[in-house]
Amino acid sequence: MEHIVILGGGYAGLLCAQELRKHVSSSDAEITLVNKHAYHQLITQLHETAVGARPDRSLRLSLSKLLEGKNVEIVKGTVSAILPDERLVELQDGRTITYDKLVVALGSETEYFGIAGMKEHAFTLKSVNQARLIRAHIESCFARYLYERDPALLRFVVGGAGFSGIELVGELADALPQFALEAGISMDQVELYNIEAAPGILPGFDKDLVDAAQTSLTSRGVRFMTGAAITQVEPGRVTVKTGEVIETHTVIWTGGVRGNQLVVDAGFETEPRGRAKVNEYLQSVSHPDVYIIGDACFVIGEEGRPLPPTAQLAWQMGIASGKNITNELRGAALEPFKPNILGALASLGRKDAVGKVFKSYKMYGKMAYMAKEASQMRYLAKIGAMFHSS
Numbered sequence: 001m002e003h004i005v006i007l008g009g010g011y012a013g014l015l016c017a018q019e020l021r022k023h024v025s026s027s028d029a030e031i032t033l034v035n036k037h038a039y040h041q042l043i044t045q046l047h048e049t050a051v052g053a054r055p056d057r058s059l060r061l062s063l064s065k066l067l068e069g070k071n072v073e074i075v076k077g078t079v080s081a082i083l084p085d086e087r088l089v090e091l092q093d094g095r096t097i098t099y100d101k102l103v104v105a106l107g108s109e110t111e112y113f114g115i116a117g118m119k120e121h122a123f124t125l126k127s128v129n130q131a132r133l134i135r136a137h138i139e140s141c142f143a144r145y146l147y148e149r150d151p152a153l154l155r156f157v158v159g160g161a162g163f164s165g166i167e168l169v170g171e172l173a174d175a176l177p178q179f180a181l182e183a184g185i186s187m188d189q190v191e192l193y194n195i196e197a198a199p200g201i202l203p204g205f206d207k208d209l210v211d212a213a214q215t216s217l218t219s220r221g222v223r224f225m226t227g228a229a230i231t232q233v234e235p236g237r238v239t240v241k242t243g244e245v246i247e248t249h250t251v252i253w254t255g256g257v258r259g260n261q262l263v264v265d266a267g268f269e270t271e272p273r274g275r276a277k278v279n280e281y282l283q284s285v286s287h288p289d290v291y292i293i294g295d296a297c298f299v300i301g302e303e304g305r306p307l308p309p310t311a312q313l314a315w316q317m318g319i320a321s322g323k324n325i326t327n328e329l330r331g332a333a334l335e336p337f338k339p340n341i342l343g344a345l346a347s348l349g350r351k352d353a354v355g356k357v358f359k360s361y362k363m364y365g366k367m368a369y370m371a372k373e374a375s376q377m378r379y380l381a382k383i384g385a386m387f388h389s390s
């Protein structure tokens with residue numbers, strides 16, 4: 001019997017496991033899913049949890065419930081090495097797992113661009129636990145201010161104004177007044193900065209959508225610094241290329257992502273930012289017996305540009321790889337992966353968003369926000385999680 005091992009229980013890995021079990025019975029293949037936690041994380045909504053707008057338990061969905069009755073063995077463990085030539089995976093606790101077919105769906109890592117002190121002193125927002133840490137930290141800044149009267153405690157900085165940065169800034173703009181109110185502090189003393197290296201926010205996005213986002217966020221007190229690359233982060237301050245220094249105890253870094261180091265270390269062929277090069281079937285170009293999907297891989301889209309590392313594509317790649325492994329087991333032809341980019345919507349806090357759906361239809365405000373919520377509901381329905389939590 002074949003042993004299929006899936007590394008990672010995120011959008012790509014979970015959907016791959018679910019898709020496989022639609023077609024492959026447990027007498028034909030054993031399926032093991034390895035994940036760091038016993039839960040699947042809805043990381044597209046971390047910005048809400050980071051400010052306390054959504055409880056963290058609603059972002060953690062039990063993998064055993066999502067895969068209930070599907071005969072998938074869930075191994076809770078952290079992958080420390082992949083040895084493709086030996087068809088072996090090593091876990092941090094010393095366990096090893098052998099496989100016949102491997103799917104690597106380990107996601108991306110934060111790109112620090114070698115910025116001095118960024119890794120050591122900035123928060124990142126890539127997991128539910130990090131979101132909890134940020135929320136607790138913000139609360140403590142307000143509480144400490146009452147005793148220490150250090151204005152830097154009430155100055156919050158988000159580095160990067162891509163989708164992740166803008167969504168977080170939007171949530172902070174809506175939530176900080178509540179934190180201030182609870183601490184009995186005037187909002188006049190609170191400052192929220194978004195620092196972006198490019199000349200404008202949401203680089204590459206349509207100008208009218210960018211303008212709408214900027215107007216909405218500025219009206220809620222966000223101070224944008226654009227054309228201002230962060231060059232250094234130290235305890236209590238952040239420095240930008242222009243030489244300007246902002247005194248703060250809170251820098252949250254959303255400046256970019258890169259591939260997974262485990263993929264690089266395993267010897268899979270990668271592009272310079274560590275994402276695995278894959279063929280049209282999502283198999284590693286250097287090791288075609290291994291599928292590498294989601295943020296961990298690098299795929300050129302129809303327009304000749306790399307596909308963005310988004311949840312919707314990870315989800316689609318999970319299904320596509322599940323189908324192709326099924327085809328392999330049946331001796332059928334493999335199907336090329338056909339991405340279907342349904343749109344891009346950036347929330348701007350509670351009840352506001354901007355975005356584009358169905359290629360060119362632009363949406364603003366509450367409508368855009370509702371469209372984003374609807375896409376989240378669609379995902380939950382797809383994975384059978386409407387009424388689940390961890």
Ligand code: NAD
Pocket residue numbers: 113115159160161162163164165167195196197198202203228229230231254255256257308309310344345346347
């Ligand atoms: P990103 O790479 O898209 O944006 C990072 C931003 O940080 C860029 O604008 C970059 O210019 C800026 N930056 C880099 N170095 C800097 C520096 N030294 N100082 C200041 N700014 C600096 O990363 P992201 O926002 O995390 O998004 C990653 C991917 O995930 C993208 O493809 C994005 O579209 C996707 N995403 C989508 C959604 C959504 O659909 N709602 C939400 C989040 C992320």
